[in-house]
Amino acid sequence: MKLAVVGAGAVGRSVVDLAGEYGHEVVAVADSSSAVVADGSSGRGVGVDPDAVVARKAERGIVGDADPADALAADYDALVEATPTTLGDAEPGFSHVRTALERDRHAVLANKGPVAERFGDLRELVADSAGDIRFEATVGGAIPAVSTVEDIEPGHVTAVRGVLNGTANFILTRMAAEGLDYDHVLAEAQDLGVAEADPSFDVDGTDAALKCVILANVLSFGAADGPADAREFTLDDADVEGIRDVPGSALRLAAEDGRTVRLIGEATGETVRVAPRLVPENGTLAVTGTQNIVQIETTHAGRLNISGRGAGGPETASAVLGDVGRLE
């Protein structure tokens, strides 16, 4: 497939870098201010040179000399939307996806905003388009959460829960293991690049909540007879508590009793909840460090657990490229 990649952060760059390995060709790349579009004049195999894109981005802060709009207008089969997640109207990501669908092209999202905040709008656009959307990379990075739920069929999934934010999990793991307090471990996480300078999105539970909202939409729309019968979820429907004020003493008390605390997100077709929860210390959900886990409760297939890397450029790009493969 011919891909246009919008967004040149860690995920976008990894998609550009790895697409060839998966048998796809990148014909355009855009970041917020620039773009490069393959001229395609001689027909086959004239994609964008991934190394040149990465080098230009590193050296000059741009991906090419073209305008971002040129990438959106390029001759691609699927648009990869990997711009940063925005809330509310989820722009500009939402418009990028709309452009692709209105041109009857597919869109693959790594950006959580449009699927979490405007799922109903996206479904309407898909209904009128020959293109489709996929968004595996928005939930749990490399973990195939969305496609597993789809394979089981949302009507046969009663709940999806898990640890969906590596930063919060890293902090809770280190606090429990080292007996350190939140501020100390956060500083350590920032030094290691595990937490951002402003960690609010992760430690306040917003990121995990967006992922659960997306799962709730998958469950709700997947189980409904038609889109009109489905309940749409947005971040406002989520009940969210973060880990910022969890004291070290609470983790010690939990450990004395063979338990620990994890930031657990839960989605059903009716509710979305993210909160620190007590779980058995050696239990399945008590993954350590930046690991994520997704646990799926089903009506006929029992409980499924999938753990793995919930973030990272190549890891998330592998989910994006898996989606691209499913659209072929």
Added chain:
Amino acid sequence: MSDRRDGAPEGAGDDGDDATDPSPDGGHASATPSTHTVRLELVDEPGQLLAALHPIADNGGNLLSIYHERGNKTPRGRIPVEVDFEATQERFEGIVEALRSEGVNVMQAGTERYAEEVTLLLFGHLIDTDLSDTLSRIEACESASVADVSLAAPQGTEEASSARLRVEARAGETDAALAAVRELAEEKELRLVEPLMGVEA
């Protein structure tokens, strides 16, 4: 379940041990002993099993079998034991009562569950917001009682502290008990860390 139904005419004479059954066609023969299974949770210490069996024998239960799952542990790290005995329905209820009053945790009796337990954490200004009032108000809630409290106040009483509570709830009322604690926590601006129910694996 006992497979000894009412005596079929052909077999009536072969053993005679059901001769006491006054109502061969069922009825509510509460005087007829039937087989019961209880699942107990024992601390892994000498004498615990014997202590748990006494209330059964002393209250008219006829012990049939004991399955001591030594290799297994309950989520609280205790040993599950399954005991089968014969007793009339009336005596069975007395036996379960007696077990509980001896402090034995009856996890399951027949199909009914007793004394569900949840462990939860509270943190915040526990001491400033009157911990003993918090606990007695949980106790006052009909569906719950506080079995155990551990407090950690590493920075003295002025700063935020944490408590681990083991709350016992009546059969099927764990959700109500948790809701009551949640409401109380909200009122006192304490943070509650709930367990993930039903996900002990």
